[in-house]
Amino acid sequence: FRYFASKEDVVIHLLADVGTDMRTELASRPVGEPPSVALRHTVWVSVNACAGPGQQALRVTQLILESPALHARFLERQAQWGGELAEELAHRLGLDPRTDLYPQLAARIALSAFGAVLQRWSAGDGAEDPAALTDRVFAVIAPALDAVRGG
Template sequence: MNLAHRKRQLVRDELAEAALKLLAIQDFEDTTIDQIAAAAGVSRRTFFRYFQSKEDVIVESLATVGEELRAALEARPTGERPATVLRQTFCLFEQACAEIPEKTLRLTRLILHTPALNARYLERQAEWKAALAETLALREKASRHDLQPVVAVGVAFAALDAALGAWVAGDGKRDIADLLDETFTLAFPR
């Protein structure tokens, strides 16, 4: 990674952190781009060099999740049931929640409870679902028209959403891994 790229990433990270700090004390709708830029110590024009909207500042933190999920799914041993493969793939969410729990909780709460952000999250999630269903189909040697991988991935994301919702509702007190185990058991009974 060259110096210019590191600098660019640093500014992006500062804008995202400034947005999260502001959003921790005020409503998303009341937070302006000017406030985010000022809190990060940059101009409004600089903000727009990095992001198209304030929603992008928050949703951008999810940019690499799809690729990471796909790589995790591809790395799983062959022969595992789809439910097991998907549950283990979703350990990525556990890691994020464990590494920086307060920030992840704030971000997750914001995404789940702000309609504009939730819509953007669901757009991203649709992309992740398609990529994971394609990868799962390849693993299972299923045809392009087989619905099993699509349904399995859809059910797995429903389990993830239920676990994240419960985690946020419980103010992060319950372990996300336990919640994922519980929701996956409900979603994929033996």
């Protein structure tokens, strides 16, 4: 524990690179790809990394989502990731992230999907396939992600 400011930081450290990895994954997607497809793939890769095989990933995810202090830190991280994703979306779409609402809104929608999938997967003790959950969530939000452009 001596390398971390708190016990919460030890667990949250496991999520330290998720935002950067999401941005890198989004940047690697084909330029003309619809935002919903690019974001679905980005979220799927991140969910897959967090919901890895074995019980350890499940238990850590459950601990983060069930502990108020850890969940608060997780949400703080998600807010940081939202900025990174919004910047990449703006770049991909030729929008200004400081004046256009779409990149920030789309990033937050994608991160809400990420959280919802992890919540459902962990609440079911890992019984549901995270990829299938991601696809189900994006089937609901894809029309909004692809319909809203600029503004």
